[in-house]
Amino acid sequence: MADIKYDISEALGVISESAKGWTKELNLISWNGGTPKFDIRDWAPEHEKMGKGITLSKSEAEKLYELLGLALEK
DSSP: OOOOOOEEEEEEEEEETTTTTTEEEEEEEEEEHHHHHHEEEEEEHHHHHSEEEEEEOOHHHHHHHHHHHHHHHH
């Protein structure tokens, strides 16, 4: 299996932190040299390990923002 390369272009914020020090973060990440995308996933301290996450294009992030706004109004 090929190595996956990533570059955190911009750290946008920490959503939560576990008792073990892992953080759930929103970042802009370039995967394998591609265009940076919004990424939500768990990270170990110092970003030496990562958990499973979700990556969104700008249009997908905008739609998620819209849907969350509607859901929070209820």
